[in-house]
Amino acid sequence: MTPTTLPSPVIGLDLGGTKIDAALVGADGTILARHSLPTPAAEGAEAVLDALAEAAAAVRDARAETIGVAAAGVIDPVSGTVTSATDTIRGWAGTALAAGLAARTGLAVACDNDVRAAAGTELASLDGPDGSLIYAAVGTGVGGAVAAGGRMLHGARGIAGHLGHLPSPEAAGLPCTCGATGHLEAIAAGPGIATHYAAVTGTAPGPLQRVAAYARCGDPHAVAAITLGARAVGRALGGLANALGPDRVVVAGGVSRIGPLYQDALSEAFAAELMSPLAQLTPSAPRVGHDAAVLGGAALTRTLPLHPPRTTGASR
Structure with missing residues (x-):
């Protein structure tokens, strides 16, 4: 509705x-x-x-x-x-x-x-009443939502769609905010990217915006940290797309807006995971704004x- x-x-x-x-x-x-x-x-x-x-x-x-x-x-x-x-x-x-x-x-x-x-507004914009959607919000954390057959999925106790707590090979051994280790959020959320950059360079952790600025200046460690997080999200979403067959995949949140470096790495990793029937599917920005x-x-x-x-x- x-x-x-x-x-x-x-x-x-x-x-x-x-x-x-x-x-x-x-x-x-x-x-x-x-x-x-x-x-x-x-x-x-x-x-x-x-x-x-x-x-x-x-x-x-x-x-x-x-x-x-x-x-x-x-x-x-x-x-x-x-x-x-x-x-x-x-x-x-x-x-x-x-x-x-x-x-x-x-x-x-x-x-x-x-x-x-927020994902409900995107689901409502799909053609027809039976649309399917994967929605990821990548910011301070990694949230998400999944809809199938025109209905938002809630799951037991409202847990459905928490994409940040999918296992991620890129995050192996890293602590997650939920108390577990190796979850997508630990390497792909803004703090996760910034923490990874700080660990590699031996510097104090700072905001993601600083890492993004370093990447624009050609800092290879900043580029690597951003693309690693982006690829982790792309791989996870590509795997989910194979499982759910969505009409649309949306990537929202502040991290997704840091620039082409992030967006291109995510899209490439996403495409590499897709089965051939989904070859034309690409992640897109939200249609509804603030x-x-x-x-x-x-x-x-x-x-x-x-x-x-x-x-x-x-x-x-």
């Missing part, structure tokens, strides 16, 4: 580790109001729920009856809970997101993972369970 089919204004929220974006989305998909505020990630889950309610109130009008939340972490939309999360938001794992926000706002709440919500998560969040209210407010109910 696309945001343009929403019958009345809906509040869409995008919760990230550093910022909360809120939008009032009209019946025609137009964003009628916006508001942003910092995520109080270090203050714990209750403070984050309070901030989400504050952001929703800033864009709310009398016609809005529902909120859709695109949130960081592994989200189970059926129970409305955060089933797993990194420590980016303190104490976020286990939070009753939908119930907590519904109690604070008096509105019914639908929720899902932020990457999956507003994908808030628009996707708003659309969740039509595709996922709504959790109504209760007169008595804990927020955890």
Whole structure:
């Protein structure tokens, strides 16, 4: 379901580790109001729920009856809970997101993972009702979403689509944020690329942007670190494409925008993995830009369970 089919204004929220974006989305998909505020990630889950309610109130009008939340972490939309999360938001794992926000706002709440919500806008743009999609978001971490037969896959406890935790030969022995080793995120996310460059050169770890600048100046170690991460993503996505047969593969996130060096290495590795029936398939950039998560969040209210407010109910 696309945001343009929403019958009345809906509040869409995008919760990230550093910022909360809120939008009032009209019946025609137009964003009628916006508001942003910092995520109080270090203050714990209750403070984050309070901030989400504050952001929703800033864009709310009398016609809005529902909120859709695109949130960081592994989200189970059926129970409305955060089933797993990194420590980016303190104490976020286990939070009753939908119930907590519904109690604070008096509105019914639908929720899902932020990457999956953004991917929903891409799924809606495919021709026909039965499209299949692989969506990867490569930034501070590596997230993802998978859709088949026109439906976004959630899997047990909302875990489906977490592509960053696929095993990756390029990441062998490297620690992952989930506590395991050898996962794609450890070598392909922005911090993973920067850490690899620092390890090879014996320098202090810095931001990915610095490594990208060195690569543009011809630093061979920077070039190698970036292309290694890109190839790891390309190989993983190519293998998934063989398994799922998608109509489209989307690569989003800040790392994917650092330049042709990254994009070319990813595309070449992806193509090398494909079976011949998929030879024409190529990774592409998202069709929807910065507003994908808030628009996707708003659309969740039509595709996922709504959790109504209760007169008595804990927020955890």
